[in-house]
Amino acid sequence: MAFSERARSTIIIMALMGTLITYVETMVVPALPVLSRYFDASYSSLSWVLTSYLISGTVSAAIFGKLADIVGKKKIFVSLAVVYSVAISFGGFATTLSEFIVIRTIQGLGMGMFPVAFALLNDELPPKELPLAQGIISATFTVGASIGLVIGAWITQNFDWEWAYHSAIPVAFGLLIASALILKESPFRKKQKIDAGGIFLLVVGIISLLLLLSQGEYWGWTSSLSISVGLLSLVSFVMFYLYERVLEDPFISLKLLSVRNIFLANFAGLLVSGGMFYLFYTIPTILEDPIPLGFGKDVFTAGLTVVPGAIMGIVLAPLGALVVRRRGPKLAILIGTIIMLMAFLLLYINRGTPLAITEDAAFIGGGTSFVFVGMINMIIISTPKDSAGMATGMNTVFRNIGSSLSPAISGSIETQFVAPALVSYFPVSMGAIPFTPIFSNFPSQQAFNWIYIIGFVTLLISLIFTLSMKKVIVNESNEVV
């Protein structure tokens, strides 16, 4: 299959931008324990490094996906690229966790580029070529993650985490210029209203839910504040549902969601994304925490441990696309979900060595690749073309919700179940011991057990959703059957 030159240029820019965004997103993953020490932050607070990014990304995807349809996809893409480039330029200069979270929040706006990118591709490619293009873009997530996990970790270890950010600056600005010069504006326009109220309610609902998850331990789960925040979340979600129902052009189209496959694919995406982030949030911690609670490995080793997962993602993405093309997206999602389910089971019972964790991560990487290729195709196939941008944006929202929930849940559990480990010592004798040990608290194995059980249950629910999907496939004449 040969793409047109214009489509090829678009795909390359999108792929590189996807790689960059994923790189920046994943390079902080192995650096999480480093950031915890640097900012003197608990794991619960640290989860906001990922969560803030994902929430702003969710909002960005929701707003800018539609705004792209109204204003023009290139304009929005380039504008977001500007904001994103500036944000990552400041990322390495944060001095407090609060500053860093703010920068990460702005940086998250860059995620709005994904639905715009998919929409651009949707405009330029015929439906038959779309799966491959989608698969390539999706694969860049894994490539970017691989680069982020390896190079980002290497830079973090050898030059400190700030330089991982600094390293992305020239690439970001290079791509910004390339986007401005190479991308062509899409002729498709659609008059739409931005569902500010819906976005607000969803964001409030998610943030309050995440706040409850991350701060409930401190506030007390039954305190008035926890109850009121929980109430706020519940009310926001309920009002969001009611509000979206009465809107003609809602942010989350309940009409689209009423389509069985779209509903199930989005919720499966939410759960699988959550599962992936359980892995991202826990594996660096396990590997870098001191013995005996962790393996005492350095940042680079932690990054390398996850790389096979990314490579598996790259390797299996075309296979996933092939499965989608030949047997439909449901099977790809099913295969991916089962692989991830097995991976979480393995993480629970087989994580005694870094190699075992590498194996488990590889399973998750491979499974994720299958799920994401299948999921995006399931949505695209099941959505009318003029709603593709909204559909993919909605999918991003669901995935981001899942991705933002899991760090908050993981952080809360890692803060709850802790055990002391020797981190250093004074060369001064203490009693019969020839030195004075210094202990610090780290997440215990019990914390990880709970996280992986939750991950397993999440994937189990996702599997049920997947099994409930209708089998669809695009035939040779680009018809959905």
Next chain:
Amino acid sequence: MKKLLIFLGIAVLLFSSMPMSFGTSTPIAVTSMNWYSTNSTELAAPGYSYIPLVATFVTESALVDLNVSFNFTASGSYFGYSYVHGPNKDLRDYFTFPITQTGGKYTIYQLTNISASAPSGIYQMTIDYSYISGNRTVSGNVTGQVGLLGTINITPLQAYFGLPGSPISATSYESNIPATVYLENDGNSPATNVTVTYEPQYPMSGALQQLVIPAFPAYTSIPVTFTVNTGPATLVTIQDFNVTVFGVTHNEKFSVKLASFPYVVGAAAAFDTGTVIAAQGMKNVPLQFYLEDDSPVPVANVSVSYTPSSPLSGVTQGTIISAIPAFGSVPVTFLVSITGNTTTFYQNLTINYNGTSHTTDFKVIVPGYSNISLVNYYTTPPYIYQGEQFVLLKVALINGGNSISPPLNVSATSSAFSVSTTPYHLPGLNSGQLLNLTFLLNASMATGPADIYLHINSKTLTLTETILNKGSVELSSGPISVNSGTNGNLFEFTAKNNGTVTLMDLNFHILTPDLFYIDVPSSNPLGSLTANNITFAQLKPGQAITVTFVMDVESAATPGNYPSQLVVTYMLNNSSNQFLVTHNFNVSVTETPIQHLSSTTGLTYIVIAVVAVIVVVFGVLIMRRRRKKN
């Protein structure tokens, strides 16, 4: 003694018979002076009368009407004139020589009465002279030496019932039985008209009797026999009688025993403590008395009663001895406590037998003694600083005596230390035994040498320790108020040296609840290892320094006061001791208005308000949309 006196007498006589030379101005010179006759060696004794004192002199020149006489007035008060040629016995004999020849030898004498109280010795006797030289009378005196070396000493030698040479066994209540007393003159001179006067005394009786012994040669004994009646239950009686020699009466005593009556006396007393030597402080020590029947008659049922007297103590005890053989002894033992410190004393036993009772003295010696002395003492720690607590005073005592000591009460007192240890009440310490004691002291804030008094029973030993100046550092801080969840708060403290010594190596540590942490730069996380240790090399007297800790406050810190502490350790010059001073302070955590709003309570209200706003706003919007749709 007798030989010595004889020797002295002969020596004096020889000396007195030697030619004497006087000053050239003396016209006569005494060449000899003797008793009885010229060149006589016979001794005169005090009390003798009418003894001629003979002097021989030579003249240096021819003298006219030389008149010579002894002048006893100038020779002392022990000699008197015995004038036999006339009625006036106080006059002395004058000898007149009408004309003497140059170098002529002449002899004069004077009958002399010697005072019975004159002590033996050599006397200077004065001879007065006068002669006519031209138409004037020249007078003067010369002296010569004469010895008074005779002694008379009449004492009772022995006494018994019976006549001289025929003793009898007298018993009680016999009448008119003879009692003979042998008197002995163990002086070197005979005595004459020695009068012996005796009147029997209880328990004997009889009339006043006086006997005169006309002559009592030296070194002889003469029996005198009295007639007496024996009294009741008399064992031995000691009787007084008088012996008068040359008018001087001496009181003498003789004793006689009733032959058929036993006589129990105290022979000896000693502590029966085995290998342990009796000493002061011992209780219930066996004291053994040996009672002896000092008579040929055995005695039975001798009741002995004993009440210990000082320095012994104890209850009155008694025992009955079934029999004491004649001239035999029997021990009786009583338990006493040695309370006093006298080592030689007498104890009285009351002895009762044959219906009579008498007391007997026993000389008792406490042979043992104890001497508790200080061997060594030291303190732990060896250097004591002001206000130092729990100082251990180690004292080593020894009993340097030869016997066990009394139970010991040992305590320590001091004005500079408070002694926590209560007094020790210990059993006696054996001879040579060491005793280690420990006292727990708390030093006062005074400095300098301080005495510790160690009281061992009634004895007090003074130990001296020096309390060293530990310096004085005053810590203070102003009110410390912080907001929760804030970093870089300054906790400032002032340390001032109020003492007189320089404080060295000061280390400041802050102790706070886990809500407050030392601010550690992210660039130097290992700085946390040393952050809580601000050091200063020294703080001079009067100097003040400000110590600042940069603290982070956890956001979980709720408003309120959090008790905290600043700990300062320091050292002094030339000392390895480390001193610690603490300063208590409160960290007041307050909320900023935003924090107040975001506090659990404030935030709850805000969230509820947001919920309400959402419900209202979106409720209205939803209702409107629905109406529109319809």
